Amino acid sequence: MSVEMTKKNNRVFLPITINRKLWNFDAAMIFLNQVYCEQLDEKEKSRLHYSFCNVKRPIKDKLFQDNIKAVAACIGQVISSHSKIYEDREYWERLFFRCLLYIVYDVQVKILQFEALKSQYRGQEFYTYTKKEFMDKNYFEGRPDSLWTDDYHLWLYTYLAKRYFGIQVEPVEIKGPSVARGEIEKKKNSFLHTLYYKIKKACTSSPQYILRKLREYMYIKIFRGKEEVLYYCLDIPADTSSKWLIGSVGKIQPLQLPLIEVNVSISDELRRDIIFALRNVNNISPIVADIIGRTLPKLYLEEYKYHHENSLHFLTTHKKLKVILSYTGILSCSKETIFSFLAQRRGVKILELQHGGNYELVEGILEQEEYLSDVFYSWSRGAAKPRSSICEILSSPSYKFSYYWDMKSSDRYVLFVGTAFWVYPHYDDSLDDVHKKRYIDRQIEFFSALEKHVRDNLYVKEFYVDYGWHIVSCLTKLFPMLQFLGTEKIATNFSEVDMIDRNISFAEVLTGCRLMVCDHLSTTWREALYLNKPFIMLLDRQTSHFREEALENVRLMEEVGIIIYDCDEAAWLVNRIHENVQGWWNEPTRQRVVKKIREDYLSEVDDIDDWWIHELLRQARK
Incomplete structure (x- = not known):
């Protein structure tokens, strides 16, 4: 049960990990992180003495982004000094921007959590448990993607608690x-x-x-070094790589950087210099400066010189290279990212393909400065394409639909597709996650309004990571007969706790349904449109912010009941058309709208491989 701390329990335990072996269930507990708090089941909530420390989140405004750029430029200067490598400020800003957005914001959140703890619970003595190996660990070492693991968050909480906030940390040895x-x-x-x-x-x-x-094999060997287009991080059919290679006579090939063995230790000198330099950057606190220097992956610091030299050497042997293509490769922390930005600074264009997201409908996405490509390929055509002041927007057919090429369609059930948002939720004064509560309540309202025979024929597919929302377990308690696709499990290494086992693909699920209901903006409805599967978008007016260029089509979809905002209205419609979905879908007025949005939002061609070969070579010779 949630309790107020008193003098009787003035020694309070802080759970700082999702690993329950590092919790003290016999003590009064205060949770800093809502995700960890939501690990408690209903019996534990009524039996345990615990509380949650509420804190307002930092704002990612223009000043925040400018600060990130200043930090990136500062780190670049230190690396240049140590490695005798010189790139301009814009290069360093682009290289570090995405990674630093996450690191800096996460550190600021944790600092605010500890400050709120000290402010709200004055006079209390706090202690916590951590892994034994983290007690004297001054740097967090690991692959770049390890910054998203629970070990990273545990180490960071441990270091901040012990170094800056005077909290007693006790080591615990945990067997693997x-x-x-x-x-x-x-x-x-x-x-x-x-x-x-x-x-x-x-x-x-x-x-x-x-x-x-x-x-x-012969084409790769003969034309190695003569490529005009290199690509990586693409989810394309296996035959497509072969067709691109042969159809372009070796000019389009996958990016394969030479393998280099880099085995370097953490450099105390380099890290100290970075921390010292960052403390002189405006609006960056000494704590944030310290953590950045202790958590940036070796890829960007100790190893950077090797990847930089390797990339430049690769560029000198590929003098004809004009284009690099990927989905979101430039947003990842990898040696390919380093190569891409070095190539971009030397005149090579970076092209990015839309794979997910709802860029054409949602306001502002392609105005974010983390989108650093020169050209972005949208699924939409003509005036329906999104606009951006950062990159050129072009239309293209998508390989995502290749999943459906050999699948047989049926109409066995109604499919409901849900999602989850935001690792750091937004709270109101009652400590509830406002968006999460409203989102789940709307699902409950919709499912409650369905007639029993419709609900019995309903399959629910929530997003495979629910960021600690526990949507599936919450809905299962209220609707025990509801059929969920994928099995729920707890992630053992990531801080986003609930993971759904992806033992069935979305393509398989979608091809088997008679009607899809989707309660969020994504490309899901376009996949249904591609298959000519009837669909309804049940959206929330409070969170649906449309682009100006999308408003005409949005209004048309509203008029024919494809976009609905009221949960009871959507359930009433599903109840009414359940036995004859095709009849409803094929009504002439609705089909005219379907035809228009298909023409506007799906770029389709007869031979997708041939289209891309010509487009990539066109970009290379433009």
Whole structure:
């Protein structure tokens, strides 16, 4: 039960991880992080003495973004001094911007949490547990993606608590999870199965397949260094790579940077210099400066010189390179990102493809400064394309629809597609996550208004990461007969706790439904549109901020009941059309709107591979 702290329990425990082995269930507890607090089940909530420390979140405004750029430029100066590498300020801003957005904001949130704790619970003595190996760990080492793991958050909470906020931290030795014999056998069998499949494929492949592979190998060898277009981080069919390579006569190839072994230790000198330099940057607190210097991945600091030199050498051997293509590769922390920005500073264009998101409807996404490509390819055509002052917007067909090319369609059930937003929620004075509560309440309202025979034929697919919202478990208690796709599990290493096992693809689910209801803005409805699957978007007026260029089509979809804002109204419509969805969908007025939005929001061609070959070569020679 949530309690006020008193003199009787003035020694209070702080859970700073989702790992419950590092909690003290016998003590009064104060949670700093809502995600950790939501690990408690209903029995624990009524039995335990706990409270939640509320804190307002920092604002990511223009000043915040300018501060990030100043930090990036400062780090770049220090790296240049240490490594004798010189790039202009804009390069460093682009390289570090995305990574620093996350690190700086996360540190600011944790600092505010500790400050609020000290302010709201004066006179209390706080203590916490951490992993034994984190007690004297002055730097967080790991791959760039490890900054999103629970170990990172545990280390950061530990370091801040001990170094800056006078909180007692007690080490606990935790044994690694034992691997069951069955799991070992499963991995062994999986490896043997993969090996068997490769041998079988090599022995049973058709002569045409073998000849094509030999031809690909020859093209790669002959035209290595003569590529005009390189691509990476793309989710495209296997045959497409071959068609691009052969169809372009070797001018379009995957990006394969030379492998280099980099084995360097943390440099105390480099890190100290960065921390010292950052403390002189306006609006950056000494604590934030300290944490940046202790958490930036070695990829960007100790290892950077090697990746920089390797990338420049690669560029000198690829003098004809004009274009780099990816989905969101430039937003990742990788050696390919370093290469991409170095190439961009030397005149190579970065092209980015839309894979998800709802850029054409949602206001402002392509105005964010983290979108650093020169050209962004949207699924939409003509006036329906989004606008951006940062990059050029062009229309293109999408390979995402290739998932559906060989699938057979059916109309067995109604599909409801949900999502989850924001690792750091927004709170009101009652400590409730306002958006989360409203979002889940709207789902409950919709499901409650469905007639029983419709609800019995409903499948629900929530997003596979729910960021601690526990949507599935919450809805299961209220609607025990509701059928959820994918099984729920708890992530053991990531701070976003509830993960849904993706044991079934969205493409399989969508092709099997008679009607899709989607309660958020995403590209989901465009996949339904591509398949000519009837769909309804149940949107919240409070969170649906449309682009000006999308308003005409939005109004048309509202008029024919494709976009609905009221949950009861949407449920009433689903109840009414459940037995004859196609009849409703094919009504002439609605079909005229469907035809228009398909023409506006789906760029389709007869031969997608040929289209992309010509477009990529056009960009390379533009």
